[in-house]
Amino acid sequence: MSAHSQLSSHFFEDLLDSIIVDVASECHRVARLGLDRNFEEEEEELRLSAQARARVADSSNNGETNSKYVVDIFGQTHPAVANEIFECMNCGRSIVAGRCFCSSLQGRKARLKVTRSATAAQNRYTRGSPGSSYSSYSNSTGMNRLSNGASSGVAGEEYSNGSFEEL
Amino acid sequence: MSLRNSVNRPPTPDAVEDQEKEPTLQEIINIKMIESGEKEKLMELLRERLVECGWKDEMKALCRAYIKKKGTNNVTVDDLVHVITPKGRASIPDSIKTELLLRIRAFLASAAL
Numbered sequence: 001m002s003a004h005s006q007l008s009s010h011f012f013e014d015l016l017d018s019i020i021v022d023v024a025s026e027c028h029r030v031a032r033l034g035l036d037r038n039f040e041e042e043e044e045e046l047r048l049s050a051q052a053r054a055r056v057a058d059s060s061n062n063g064e065t066n067s068k069y070v071v072d073i074f075g076q077t078h079p080a081v082a083n084e085i086f087e088c089m090n091c092g093r094s095i096v097a098g099r100c101f102c103s104s105l106q107g108r109k110a111r112l113k114v115t116r117s118a119t120a121a122q123n124r125y126t127r128g129s130p131g132s133s134y135s136s137y138s139n140s141t142g143m144n145r146l147s148n149g150a151s152s153g154v155a156g157e158e159y160s161n162g163s164f165e166e167l
Numbered sequence: 168m169s170l171r172n173s174v175n176r177p178p179t180p181d182a183v184e185d186q187e188k189e190p191t192l193q194e195i196i197n198i199k200m201i202e203s204g205e206k207e208k209l210m211e212l213l214r215e216r217l218v219e220c221g222w223k224d225e226m227k228a229l230c231r232a233y234i235k236k237k238g239t240n241n242v243t244v245d246d247l248v249h250v251i252t253p254k255g256r257a258s259i260p261d262s263i264k265t266e267l268l269l270r271i272r273a274f275l276a277s278a279a280l
Binding site for chain 2: 004010015017019020023024026031
């Protein structure tokens with residue numbers, strides 16, 4: 001071995017020994033100060049995460065999991081899938097929480113809009129023509145009509161033939 | 168009349184003895200490395216590489232295992248150093264060792280030593 005190689009090796013070992021002493025000193029300090037209380041918890045977490053990884057690997061191999069969703073170590077699905085079934089407070093239908101609420105909520109929103117506009121229209125009418133009357137919507141037909149895109153939430157009277165007249 | 172030695176002191180060293188205590192090549196290189204800042208850079212580089220490859224975690228695990236076995240109050244830093252040094256030296260990845268040796272040799276060449 002050349003002189004340079006020997007010197008290089010010697011310096012490398014010096015550096016390594018310094019780092020070893022640093023690591024030993026750090027571990028000693030942590031242990032003596034009791035900063036390692038989470039050590040067993042960390043070990044448990046490592047064990048659980050290794051188990052979860054093995055479980056996911058097994059599941060993916062067996063095709064048990066949905067290819068769209070992955071279950072993490074906390075049992076949560078990603079992307080989130082809300083599987084619980086609730087009863088809609090508006091129409092009373094059973095609906096899955098993860099489903100889009102458009103039809104029910106849109107109808108509910110539309111009904112709210114209609115109600116507010118109707119109130120505004122009624123106020124205008126009462127100021128302008130005291131004799132006018134207005135029938136508020138209470139059935140789903142009106143809601144469905146409005147849910148077809150009447151975002152302005154106009155109010156009107158519903159005739160018996162089902163047609164709708166804008167006021 | 169002989170003079171009494173009122174003070175006990177070691178004899179004055181001869182000038183010849185002083186000339187033999189010249190710094191070795193190793194010491195000269197060490198001083199140059201420290202003065203240029205290269206030693207600190209090499210230390211940081213080696214530390215970083217050892218953390219990246221998991222070597223440090225491995226050594227910490229060994230230390231923890233030893234401390235758990237012996238008891239916290241029965242372990243000194245020296246004990247831990249003696250425990251992890253053989254394994255630590257043996258488990259250095261070759262790529263890291265090569266990288267550092269090349270850097271050191273480059274420094275030696277640049278320092279014209």
